[in-house]
Amino acid sequence: MAVGESWGRYPRVKQSVYSLAWRNEVSLPEDQLLLPYGMGRSYGDSCLNDGERILLTSGLNKFIEFDGETGVVHCEAGVTLEMLLDFGLPRGWFLPVTPGTKYVSVGGAIANDVHGKNHHCAGTFGCHVRSFELLRSNGERLICSPEENTEMFSATIGGMGLTGLILWVELQLKPVEGPMIDLQSIQFGSLDEFFQLSSESDQDFEYTVSWIDCIASGASLGRGIFMRGNHSKVKGPLKQNSLLKRIATVPFDAPGFLLNRHTMGAFNTVYYHKQRQKKVSSTVHYDPFFYPLDAVHHWNRIYGRKGFLQFQCVVPKDSDNEAMKAVFDQVVRSGSASFLAVMKEFGNVASPGMMSFPREGITLCLDFPLQGDETLRLMKRLDDMVFDFDGAMYPAKDATMAPEHFRSYYPQWEEFSQYVDPRFSSSFWRRVMKETD
Amino acid sequence: MKKVVLFGATSAIAHEAARCFARRGAELLLVARNGEKLSVLQKDLETLGAAKVQTHVCDLVDIKDHESLLKTCGELLPEYDAILLAYGTLGDQGESEKDFSVAEQEFRTNFLSAASLVSRVANMFEARGSGQIAVITSVAGDRGRKSNYIYGTAKGALSIFLQGLRNRLSSTGVHVLTIKPGFVDTPMTAHIEKGPLFASAQAVGEGIYRAMERKKDVVYLPWFWRFIMLIIKAIPEPLFKRMSI
Ligand SMILES: Cc1cc2nc3c(=O)[nH]c(=O)nc-3n(C[C@H](O)[C@H](O)[C@H](O)COP(=O)(O)OP(=O)(O)OC[C@H]3O[C@@H](n4cnc5c(N)ncnc54)[C@H](O)[C@@H]3O)c2cc1C
Ligand SMILES: NC(=O)c1ccc[n+]([C@@H]2O[C@H](COP(=O)([O-])OP(=O)(O)OC[C@H]3O[C@@H](n4cnc5c(N)ncnc54)[C@H](OP(=O)(O)O)[C@@H]3O)[C@@H](O)[C@H]2O)c1
Numbered sequence: 001m002a003v004g005e006s007w008g009r010y011p012r013v014k015q016s017v018y019s020l021a022w023r024n025e026v027s028l029p030e031d032q033l034l035l036p037y038g039m040g041r042s043y044g045d046s047c048l049n050d051g052e053r054i055l056l057t058s059g060l061n062k063f064i065e066f067d068g069e070t071g072v073v074h075c076e077a078g079v080t081l082e083m084l085l086d087f088g089l090p091r092g093w094f095l096p097v098t099p100g101t102k103y104v105s106v107g108g109a110i111a112n113d114v115h116g117k118n119h120h121c122a123g124t125f126g127c128h129v130r131s132f133e134l135l136r137s138n139g140e141r142l143i144c145s146p147e148e149n150t151e152m153f154s155a156t157i158g159g160m161g162l163t164g165l166i167l168w169v170e171l172q173l174k175p176v177e178g179p180m181i182d183l184q185s186i187q188f189g190s191l192d193e194f195f196q197l198s199s200e201s202d203q204d205f206e207y208t209v210s211w212i213d214c215i216a217s218g219a220s221l222g223r224g225i226f227m228r229g230n231h232s233k234v235k236g237p238l239k240q241n242s243l244l245k246r247i248a249t250v251p252f253d254a255p256g257f258l259l260n261r262h263t264m265g266a267f268n269t270v271y272y273h274k275q276r277q278k279k280v281s282s283t284v285h286y287d288p289f290f291y292p293l294d295a296v297h298h299w300n301r302i303y304g305r306k307g308f309l310q311f312q313c314v315v316p317k318d319s320d321n322e323a324m325k326a327v328f329d330q331v332v333r334s335g336s337a338s339f340l341a342v343m344k345e346f347g348n349v350a351s352p353g354m355m356s357f358p359r360e361g362i363t364l365c366l367d368f369p370l371q372g373d374e375t376l377r378l379m380k381r382l383d384d385m386v387f388d389f390d391g392a393m394y395p396a397k398d399a400t401m402a403p404e405h406f407r408s409y410y411p412q413w414e415e416f417s418q419y420v421d422p423r424f425s426s427s428f429w430r431r432v433m434k435e436t437d
Numbered sequence: 438m439k440k441v442v443l444f445g446a447t448s449a450i451a452h453e454a455a456r457c458f459a460r461r462g463a464e465l466l467l468v469a470r471n472g473e474k475l476s477v478l479q480k481d482l483e484t485l486g487a488a489k490v491q492t493h494v495c496d497l498v499d500i501k502d503h504e505s506l507l508k509t510c511g512e513l514l515p516e517y518d519a520i521l522l523a524y525g526t527l528g529d530q531g532e533s534e535k536d537f538s539v540a541e542q543e544f545r546t547n548f549l550s551a552a553s554l555v556s557r558v559a560n561m562f563e564a565r566g567s568g569q570i571a572v573i574t575s576v577a578g579d580r581g582r583k584s585n586y587i588y589g590t591a592k593g594a595l596s597i598f599l600q601g602l603r604n605r606l607s608s609t610g611v612h613v614l615t616i617k618p619g620f621v622d623t624p625m626t627a628h629i630e631k632g633p634l635f636a637s638a639q640a641v642g643e644g645i646y647r648a649m650e651r652k653k654d655v656v657y658l659p660w661f662w663r664f665i666m667l668i669i670k671a672i673p674e675p676l677f678k679r680m681s682i
Contacts, residue, residue, distance in 0.1 A: 019627040021449070024473045059449070059624070062477055063484035087485070 004054060007300055008043035009307030010370055010399055013050035013427060021059035023076055023167045028137055029053060033425040036161045038108030039080060041101055043310040044399030045427035046112070046160050052425065055165060057107055063087070064168060071173040072130060077107030077166040084173070085286075089238050093173035094231070094286075096128035100342075102291050107166045112396040113158035113353040115346070117207035117229075117290070122174075123349030124358055126157035130170040134163065137423035141167070146352065155419035158353030160395055162420045162429055180232035181207070181289045186279045187272070191222035191328060195321050195362075198345045201228045207289075209344045213268045214328065214337040214366060221332060223272060224343070232283050240285045271340070303369050308338070309379060309399055312365040314346060314358065315391035323389035324362045330385060331366065334378045341366035355416050357394045365397070376400060395428055406432035438488055439463040440517040442510050444497055444554060445524020447474040449623035450573065452481075453642020454521055459487035466514040468506070469524065470496045497524050498546050500553045507557050519569035519649065520558055522551055525592075527625050533587040540587045547591035552598050559602055562611040571614040571649050572599055576657065579617070579666045582682060596655075603654060615655045616645055619662040 004015055017037075018029050028034060033052040040047055048054070060078035067073075071093045073084065081095055082102040088094060099114040108114075113126040122128075131145035134156055142164075144153035156163045184205075188194050194210055201208050205228035212224035293299055300308070311331075315323040324343075331337050342365045346358050368375050379400040386393055392409035393401045407413050420429075441458050443451050446467035455465055459482040467475050467482075467490065475492040482490045491513050495506055510517070526546050533540035555570055562568030577585055578593030596615055603613035620626065620635045636659050644658040657663040672680070 019624065021624045021627075022474055022477060024477060062481040064480050066484050 004037070004048070005040060006043055006045060006047050007041050008310055008397075008399065009300060009303070009305075010309060011045055011048070011050075011427070012307075013045070013048045015049050015051065016053045017056055018053055019056045019059055020078075020165075023060055023062070026060075026135060026165070026167065028055070028135070028165070028423075030423075034137065034165075034421075034423055035426045036077075036107060036111070036165050038078065038105030038111075039103050041099075041104050041108065042112065042396045044395075044397060045431065046395045046398070047108075048427040049425065050427045057105060057165075060107075060167065066091075071175060072170055073173055074168065074170045075106065076168050077110075077132070078105050080105050081109065084171075088173050089176075089179055092175055092177070094176040096172060096174045097122050097125045098290055099125075100291065101294055103294060106169050106171065107161075110157055110166060110169065111159060111161045112394075113351055113356040113358070114396070115358045117209045117344065119349070119358055120202045120208065120345060120347030121206055121349070123347070124158075124351040124353065124356055126351045126353045126356065127349060128172045128174075129157065129352075130172055132156070132169040133167045134165070135167055136164040137421050145170075152419060154352050154354045155416055157351065158356035159416070159419070160355070160428065161426060162424050164421045164424060176231045177233050178231075178235050179238055179286050180234045180236040180283050181229040181286055182232040182234070182281070183227060183229040183284050183289060184279060184281050185275060186226045186228075187223070187275055188226055189220070189223050191321065191325055194222065194224065194226060194343060195345075197226045197228075201226070202345065202347070204230075206230050209342060211271070212328075212341045212343050212364075213272055214331050214341040215265045215268050215335075216272075217332055222328065225272065225275060227289075229284075229289065234283050236283075236285060240287050268340075303367075306370045308370050309368045309375060310365070310397040311368060311379065311382060312363060312394040312397040313382070313386040313391050314361045314363040314394075315386060315389045316361045317345065321362065323391065324364065327364060327382065327385050327389070327391075330382060331364075334368075336368055336371065336375065336378065338367045338369055354412050354419075355410055357392060357396070359392065361391065365394075395432075398428070401432070403432045403434050403436050439519065440466075440514050441519045441521060442466045442468065442514060442517050444468050444520060444522045446478060446492075447471055448523040448525070448573075449625075449638040450618065450621060450641050450645070451521060451523035452478055453639045454523075454645040455482055455642075456485055457643055457646035459483075459485040459490070462486055462488050464489045464514060465491070466510060466517065467492045468495055468497070468510070470494060497554070498542075498550045500545075500550055503550075503553050503557060507554070507561075518567070519571065520554075521645065521649075522554060522570075522572045524551075525573065525575075525625070526588075527585070528588050530583075530585050530587055543587050544591050544594075547588065548594045548598075551595055555599070555602065559606065559611065559613075563606060563609050566610045568610075569612045569614070569649060569652075570599075570602075571616060571645065573616045573618065573645075574599070576617050576619050576662050576666050580669055580677075584681075600655075612652050614648055614653055616648065616658060617655065617662065617666075618658045619665070 035049040035054050037054040057078035060076040062076045064074040081104050098116045109125045113124045115124050134142045142149045208228045210224050210226045348360045383401050387405045447469040465487050472494040479490045528543040574596045575592040577589040578596045599615045618641050621641050622635045623638050641658045648656040
């Protein structure tokens with residue numbers, strides 16, 4: 001990925017970059033508005049700063065200390081989750097929460113207060129952050145924790161990089177016996193079956209997530225595979241067998257015609273039927289379990305130069321889950337969703353983050369190849385539905401939500417804006433703060 | 438366990454190579470001119486698993502201090518097995534053209550002082566009959582180009598110096614490694630727009646570690662630069678002199 005793109009490669013922006021390397025001598029440029037940029041794994045415009053400047057944090061990648069007794073790791077904000085895994089696993093420690101890619105920086109994980117397959121029991125990433133240091137544009141360095149500078153702590157978790165630059169972090173890791181996961185995959189034929197499986201699994205399984213086919217309609221509507229797992233006691237290799245691990249790279253943009261209704265429909269059908277039995281139990285390595293997409297570098301290029309939009313919402317859970325059914329129905333009817341949609345039930349563990357996205361309910365997440373205005377109109381319809389259902393959209397995956405919707409999804413925005421650093425901003429923030437009539 | 442001295446340890450590339458040694462429990466001595474940066478690296482390498490990390494602050498360009506510097510290194514990390522020499526400056530080509538004293542300073546940093554350190558360590562290793570000398574030069578030293586020939590001259594001279602030294606020490610058990618990176622994304626190139634040919638400091642640092650383990654003579658990092666430079670070196674001079682690359 002070129003520096004200064006977001007993962008969805010939409011929108012395209014022009015911005016200047018500034019590289020950071022040493023936490024002891026960070027000085028912030030004074031000519032433009034600033035935004036930290038981690039690994040650029042956000043999809044829309046929340047990690048972009050059109051016409052202004054981004055601060056590359058990848059050089060802030062040093063470890064500072066590790067306490068092998070408590071599992072607290074102290075490192076700079078540009079350290080990636082991949083580095084933490086490589087470091088922690090041989091010592092018996094794992095990430096407390098991980099998103100679906102390990103190519104994410106700790107700073108980015110805090111700024112979007114990311115969630116993973118264990119949200120129903122572990123909450124968000126921010127729940128495991130002990131403290132961090134925040135550099136403000138006036139040169140102030142604030143140590144923030146649940147005890148110290150508490151408002152700034154809470155505003156920065158999920159604060160989308162707007163409260164200042166996180167320099168280092170103290171994170172609580174989680175003890176595990178090894179790298180393997182005991183996994184059960186269960187086919188389901190409808191959304192109702194999904195909801196059923198989800199409620200009965202959340203007690204006994206630390207990780208739950210589903211893949212849903214959003215192309216099949218009629219009798220197959222809402223079919224998918226429910227995956228649930230726990231850390232295994234079975235020993236296994238720290239790194240996956242080198243043959244399996246061999247990383248493929250998509251070297252250039254795929255031509256647009258490669259992804260269409262037929263190819264994607266075929267892919268989904270094959271994926272669904274890959275599993276012959278209704279329920280399969282296996283022990284798998286954590287890497288393909290948590291990061292199936294990481295095996296192909298730059299997979300975002302298969303969408304071609306136009307890029308793609310990601311959509312992730314959460315809607316409240318109700319007795320018959322009408323809200324999610326309606327949203328899902330709209331997605332299927334649009335006929336333009338792609339490969340895999342992911343569905344998961346969020347739990348009620350509260351995050352310290354003021355602006356965090358996850359909240360109790362059902363979340364749905366999928367890609368739409370960008371096919372001009374039609375795709376944008378679809379996103380608007382979905383945004384309207386989420387709004388009507390009292391749900392919320394995820395800024396880390398958004399390029400289109402309406403400003404007035406953002407302010408209703410995140411009614412704390414006014415309180416939050418007091419903590420925004422006057423010299424920090426982003427394309428996303430300017431978009432959602434725009435006055436509308 | 439391996440004992441390694443890194444000259445110019447605050448280089449991003451050297452740091453990544455040092456991490457490979459640290460993960461395997463090596464003892465490290467980090468030498469560079471900025472003490473605060475050295476403390477940052479010391480913590481990182483200790484956390485990653487180095488058996489022991491020491492630091493020493495010193496401006497490496499001062500040749501007259503090299504004798505005492507190496508004495509200090511020997512005291513801090515007795516019987517070290519290997520050195521990695523990584524410091525360097527990219528310099529301002531335009532300034533060097535206008536003012537030869539700027540060019541001279543570049544030669545001092547990138548060639549003369551490096552040759553001085555390497556000579557002394559080589560003699561010590563030769564007397565002992567073992568040791569490993571790894572030095573970062575650059576693909577820029579393979580052919581002079583108008584955009585950076587002052588830097589290229591110094592790096593090219595250093596590569597030839599190492600080639601001769603390797604020849605001299607080939608029967609002594611002392612190993613000499615010439616490391617020629619292509620474009621690497623580090624503070625040195627922070628001002629340059631990154632294209633697809635740029636490698637990460639991590640990839641290059643790991644490449645250095647592997648080349649040291651395998652006792653290679655000359656490595657291009659990443660490997661494809663060997664072929665790019667073969668082509669660049671093959672362009673006939675009458676044509677090359679008119680090109681802008
Ligand atoms: C394949 C894939 C799967 C994903 N799965 C999930 C998932 O399951 N759950 C989930 O929650 N997200 C998921 N994401 C989204 C991703 O986890 C978030 O967007 C994450 O924040 C990206 O981190 P980053 O380091 O790339 O930061 P960037 O995308 O570069 O930046 C993200 C935000 O962090 C801020 N930031 C970065 N560094 C700092 C710093 N040092 N100080 C202050 N602010 C900073 C930026 O300003 C920006 O607002 C996924 C993304 C991909 C590509
Ligand atoms: N980056 C590339 O594209 C590239 C390509 C080919 C070769 N190289 C070579 O690779 C080596 C490492 O560079 P890098 O890319 O890792 O860049 P870097 O991070 O900027 O490292 C260069 C280091 O040299 C140190 N240094 C310079 N002059 C010094 C002196 N007089 N005394 C002590 N230390 C001194 C600098 O110290 P301070 O931090 O104190 O300034 C800095 O730590 C250099 O030899 C460079 O020429 C780099």
